[in-house]
Amino acid sequence: MSTDTVTVPHVTAPEITLDLLFGLLDCDPSDGLAKLVHNARVAHYTLPALVLSVLENEGVDLGITAGAELRRARHRAARYAGVLADLPDDGEVVPLKGPSLAQLYPPGVLRSQGDVDLLARDESRLWQTVTRLAADESSQIWVTVMGVEPAWNVLVTMVWQADEPIVEHEYRVELTTAALLGDFDRVRVRTTLPTDPVLAALVCLTEEGLQRPFHPRDALDLYVLQPRLPAAADIAAVVEEFHLAPELLELGRYTSRVLPQCDVAELMRVLAEPARRELDRRENLPAAVAPVELRDVVRCGQPAQGLLLRRRIRTDLATARTHWSGDQAVLHTPVGDYLLVAGKLVAEEDFESALAVLHTCDESAAC
Incomplete structure (x- = not known):
């Protein structure tokens, strides 16, 4: 391969x-x-x-x-x-x-x-490319991690508005x-x-x-x-x-x-026989229980989405890293800080708590 x-x-x-x-x-x-x-x-x-x-x-x-x-x-x-x-x-x-x-x-x-x-x-090469593309600050940067660091996989989606957004789809680059x-x-x-x-x-x-x-x-x-x-x-x-x-x-x-x-x-x-074998394999896998808590999502290798807290270029980081505070995780990346979430909805108090974690990190230089 x-x-x-x-x-x-x-x-x-x-x-x-x-x-x-x-x-x-x-x-x-x-x-x-x-x-x-x-x-x-x-x-x-x-x-x-x-x-x-x-x-x-x-x-x-x-x-x-x-x-x-x-x-x-x-x-x-x-x-x-x-x-x-x-x-x-x-x-x-x-x-x-x-x-x-x-x-x-x-x-x-x-x-x-x-x-x-x-x-x-590898992940460091991914972030080098993202950082270079992020020099155009008009982009949005979405981050997803799958698995437990440092052996996780990372997906970064970068989006730019089209020249004529009423009639054109946005530009999008996905790095993984x-x-x-x-x-x-x-x-x-x-x-x-x-x-x-x-x-x-x-x-x-x-x-x-x-x-x-x-x-x-x-x-x-x-x-x-x-x-x-x-x-x-x-x-x-x-x-x-x-x-x-x-x-x-x-x-x-x-x-x-x-x-x-x-x-x-x-x-x-x-293909008929290999397709049948693969469908049998999928059918016979143990029924998976969808994880709910963030730690379980990460542990199971399911995608955990990053909700942007702030954009910031970090030359001291070659790869992303997580900072856990209780059941909450802030993801520090070379292009910004994100709140990792397990679902589509985030409570306002969780978002504010994550911002407070960032403030503490900044003051202590511990993150």
């Missing part, structure tokens, strides 16, 4: 045409282009830009409004590319899934990204020390990826099925990956190791239905 940069070998990209998109988005050509773009928007917010880029490729005059939407999407892609270009070239922090899949699309076809996912080899977070129930956190870049991209794509239903862009991703995939038996062995055989089988079934040009029949056949 490795966290090396996921760069997929070059193979001629399969065509993504207007005719293909009409089928994918369940739209009759007689319904017109406005209906096609509407269906794309309903399916997923990143798909309209992809459709518009294909229209542009095929010589369609986009007009003022659609042309401006595509330009905004390309500007967004360029800004994300800038984030990636600024990463150190030592392989300690690498992008996951999105950029490696985008390079597989035909020239001119935009695989628009909602966010950028970055995998750090775990490649695959699972579902925090039957599928555990996995910290690494396959060494083969094609399989790494496929595993990251398949993992999405643990969080949400698959949608048309997932089918397109599998379509552009398909010519590069190794033998079906090799794929099945890898996804079984990563506990994702049922999700890949579901992705294959979905893609076969909406995008029959993507031939994964042999893969689906080979």
